[in-house]
Amino acid sequence: MSDWPDSIHAGETEQHEPLVRRVLAPNPSPYTFTGTQTWLVGAGNEIAVIDPGPAGSGLSIGDPKDMNGEGHVEAILRAVGNAKITAILCTHTHRDHSPAAAPLKALTGAPIIGCAPLSIADDGPRADSAFDPDYAPDRILRDGERISGEGWTIEAVATPGHTSNHLCYALIESGALFTGDHVMKWSTSVVSPPDGDMSAYMASLQKLYDREDRVYYPAHGPAVDNPRQLVRGMIGHRRMRERQILGLLEQGAQVIPDMVTEMYKGLDERLKGAAGRSVLAHLVDLEKQGRVALDGEAWQLAA
CATH class of the missing domain: 3.60.15.10 (Ribonuclease Z/Hydroxyacylglutathione hydrolase-like)
Known part of the structure; x- marks a missing residue:
């Protein structure tokens, strides 16, 4: 900034x-x-x-x-x-x-x-x-x-x-x-x-x-x-977030607030709710792909 x-x-x-x-x-x-x-x-x-x-x-x-x-x-x-x-x-x-x-x-x-x-x-x-x-x-x-x-x-x-x-x-x-x-x-x-x-x-x-x-x-x-350079970085960033999510789920079932704490270290508290929404968006996308599943409030890798 x-x-x-x-x-x-x-x-x-x-x-x-x-x-x-x-x-x-x-x-x-x-x-x-x-x-x-x-x-x-x-x-x-x-x-x-x-x-x-x-x-x-x-x-x-x-x-x-x-x-x-x-x-x-x-x-x-x-x-x-x-x-x-x-x-x-x-x-x-x-x-x-x-x-x-x-x-x-x-x-x-x-x-x-x-x-x-x-x-x-x-x-x-x-x-x-x-x-x-x-x-x-x-x-x-x-x-x-x-x-x-x-x-x-x-x-x-x-x-x-x-x-x-x-x-x-x-x-x-x-x-x-x-x-x-x-x-x-x-x-x-x-x-x-x-x-x-x-x-x-x-x-x-x-x-x-x-x-x-x-x-x-x-x-x-x-x-x-530098539009294309920025967009390329944004695509890479989102793929990195997806890998982070899958890595956490490999350790066991996770709830979104705990995932946000691990994935967004040092994030302004006022932005954690929005970060949680983006994590949810990734999870919904992964669920559509058959890679994760929701069990109650916790997410886990699909069987």
């Missing part, structure tokens, strides 16, 4: 390349890092907004109580200025990504385009990432579908795993890929069953590795300027 400047503040606009700007939402947490990054695409009169972020109740950017995105819609509108928002896109519908789409649409008339709606119970530990039940897109993009505006073209890249409805967005003109929560430089993505699926997540990582994107702009943390 040392390469992320201390000077970045919520509500400020930062230019990353001619067609790409970023506005940081004021919702930092152990799961969102410095906050949700809303990406603005376009340099002319037509702007696409990617991941408008959390919704709020009217506090201003900079207010010390503003920890859930209040004022962020106003910051987006300030950054857009006199240009017209022609598309509001969401990578997925966790509560730190999509709720601001509705108020932004109400203020601008721009359509909500992108991932499919998804509303399920989130039994994981991430209170900031419960699903947004009110998300209502005007158009759902399928894998490979495109939208365009003045000087830009965006293509949907389906990447299920973190959530079943997760999309990345490729900016055709520059080779950039907006990766949402699927690939981030500062942290691995939480894969939390029942909607999170480790098998799908690994397939989506391989899908990105097979592409030739120049740079990744995630929803949290710094840009990734």
Whole structure:
């Protein structure tokens, strides 16, 4: 995290390349890092907004109580200025990504385009990432579908795993890929069953590795300027976690909290619940492969 400047503040606009700007939402947490990054695409009169972020109740950017995105819609509108928002896109519908789409649409008339709606119970530990039940897109993009505006073209890249409805967005003109929560430089993505699926997540990582994107702009943390190298490392990391799990089960039946303690030594206590969800995702995947089995609350190698 040392390469992320201390000077970045919520509500400020930062230019990353001619067609790409970023506005940081004021919702930092152990799961969102410095906050949700809303990406603005376009340099002319037509702007696409990617991941408008959390919704709020009217506090201003900079207010010390503003920890859930209040004022962020106003910051987006300030950054857009006199240009017209022609598309509001969401990578997925966790509560730190999509709720601001509705108020932004109400203020601008721009359509909500992108991932499919998804509303399920989130039994994981991430209170900031419960699903947004009110998300209502005007158009759902399928894998490979495109939208365009003045000087830009965006293509949907389906990447299920973190959530079943997760999309990345490729900016055709520059080779950039907006990766949402699927690939981030500062942290691995939480894969939390029942909607999170480790098998799908690994397939989506391989899908990105097979592409030739120049740079990744995630929803949290710094840009990734070595995409394929990072993704290769992430695939290796997940395979290492799988080997760790199987190694522990070779010693006997295990419950997930004890596995987390062994596998994530020194982990912040606030993140142990999320780590447990990812361990569960690996176990569910291994169970589908017939390699492990659940006996009560303990997991063991399949007979």
